[in-house]
Amino acid sequence: xxxxxxxxxxxxxxxxxxxxxxxxxxxxxxxxxxxxxxxxxxxxxxxxxxxxxxxxxxxxxxxxxxxxxxxxxxxxxxxxxxxxxxxxxxxxxxxxxxxxxxxxxxxxxxxx
Amino acid sequence: xxxxxxxxxxxxxxxxxxxxxxxxxxxxxxxxxxxxxxxxxxxxxxxxxxxxxxxxxxxxxxxxxxxxxxxxxxxxxxxxxxxxxxxxxxxxxxxxxxxxxxxxxxxxxxxxx
Numbered sequence: 001x002x003x004x005x006x007x008x009x010x011x012x013x014x015x016x017x018x019x020x021x022x023x024x025x026x027x028x029x030x031x032x033x034x035x036x037x038x039x040x041x042x043x044x045x046x047x048x049x050x051x052x053x054x055x056x057x058x059x060x061x062x063x064x065x066x067x068x069x070x071x072x073x074x075x076x077x078x079x080x081x082x083x084x085x086x087x088x089x090x091x092x093x094x095x096x097x098x099x100x101x102x103x104x105x106x107x108x109x110x111x112x
Numbered sequence: 113x114x115x116x117x118x119x120x121x122x123x124x125x126x127x128x129x130x131x132x133x134x135x136x137x138x139x140x141x142x143x144x145x146x147x148x149x150x151x152x153x154x155x156x157x158x159x160x161x162x163x164x165x166x167x168x169x170x171x172x173x174x175x176x177x178x179x180x181x182x183x184x185x186x187x188x189x190x191x192x193x194x195x196x197x198x199x200x201x202x203x204x205x206x207x208x209x210x211x212x213x214x215x216x217x218x219x220x221x222x223x224x225x
Binding site for chain 2: 004031032034036041042043044045046049051089091093098099100101102103104105
């Protein structure tokens with residue numbers, strides 16, 4: 001059974017720092033991996049989607065990488081801002097599945 | 113604006129009562145999903161539908177029911193058989209069930225009186 005783990009569970013950084021959020025999964029037979037952002041009491045917003053054949057995706061200050069063989073993905077946030085404060089979740093879609101399996105998320109706090 | 117609308121934002125359930133959460137999308141997406149989120153936990157799949165008049169159980173379907181009579185609508189009923197219904201419920205949709213980007217509604221917080 002696919003399991004998705006995110007480390008750390010919480011992270012606090014000062015404004016301007018570059019940071020990395022980690023996601024690992026136990027079954028490398030995935031179709032794709034998505035990173036989401038969730039603000040308190042709100043729904044999720046899709047940030048980046050990486051297909052299994054891709055190594056990375058970039059959007060603005062965000063860069064997500066995927067290493068299927070090691071079962072890992074990282075979300076890199078450059079020059080962090082207080083507005084980046086939120087919970088970040090990763091989710092994988094198994095080749096045999098039809099719905100995403102989520103990690104528990106990393107709650108990021110960026111102080112000004 | 114295109115998107116997914118969930119209502120109500122807050123819902124309270126009395127003992128033995130069934131309640132229905134609404135989810136409507138105008139994105140013309142075929143696939144729709146219901147997830148449950150507990151504090152500090154990841155999302156867990158309740159039900160999903162790949163096409164109108166078809167739906168499948170997810171990992172935690174017991175105590176829940178759904179219908180998909182229209183492409184735009186995928187309501188979730190929390191029945192009295194669900195003994196621990198307090199949670200944040202999220203509806204989502206995608207173009208198809210083949211791994212495209214997932215779009216989420218703003219969620220419904222269900223609490224037990």
